[in-house]
Amino acid sequence: MTPSPESVPDAPAEPPPADGVGVGPWPGPPPADPRLDPALLAAGDRRNVVDRYRYWRHEAIVADLDSRRHDFHVAIENWQHDLNIGTVVRTANAFLAAAVHIVGRRRWNRRGAMVTDRYQHVRHHPDPAALRAWATGAGLAVVGVDNLPGSRPLETAVLPRRCVLLFGQEGPGLSDAARATCDALYSVAQYGSTRSINAGVASGIAMHAWIRAHAAPPTA
Known part of the structure; x- marks a missing residue:
């Protein structure tokens, strides 16, 4: 090559x-x-x-x-050292997110990031309220992605151009405190027997939904 x-x-x-x-x-x-x-x-x-x-x-x-970074950010809760966080960072790098925000514990497992965290801005917020305050100051909508009652289908949504896509901990999903900070909630349609897909996969789907709405195909 x-x-x-x-x-x-x-x-x-x-x-x-x-x-x-x-x-x-x-x-x-x-x-x-x-x-x-x-x-x-x-x-x-x-x-x-x-x-x-x-x-x-x-x-x-x-x-x-x-x-060249895009106008969306990605945030994920980190209360139990979620192994999906590395995948979220790697995917955010692939889709050129403005930054990734870790909410909760500062330390996270970097193995899944495959060193992409060296090229991706990663910030920390102690709790969802701090993330909300930062997003408000930056003029960004907070968009939660989780299969919760009342969530609207992501497949028919047009995500805001300037936003933070917020994901919850693997297993319990978005915490109550995180849900309370969201301007909108969307769910990813599922058709099989499993109750949920992991946060790493959900984040990739949501980021690509933003890309389809707001980004041009990449140049060489």
Whole structure:
């Protein structure tokens, strides 16, 4: 996988590393591009990033993402060190959420994030009321997603452009305190025998609903 012309000018062809992961050392004189990391050019780039960011410095990648982030945020309650939080962060990175907000305990299991938390802004709020206060100050609607009585179907909704998508703890779902902060509640339609889908899956569905309503297809 060679870097794309848009990311690295005059990128020469090169064989991939023996294990097929990432790209090897840059062949020939390194390009004069301040976004590129000399250490990665010399040793190769095996990070979990798309090809356009091969050899880029970490700070340069974050700066480029920040210039293109979408208007939605994602929040998830964390009272029992929910293992789904890492998946939520990884999915938020894929859909270029403005930020992920952890509500409750500050510490969370990062394993499922697959290092994407290095490129995704992650903030903490001690409780739902603090998240609500922050969202109000930022001019964002708080949209809860859970299969609760009174929830409207997400499939027929158009989510607000500027919003926080709020998800509950795996198992109990949104806490009573979290529900009280929401401007709207939506549910994900299910057709099988299980009572619920996990928070990681639900977050991906909801984020994609926002993308379908408000985002253009990605460029190269």
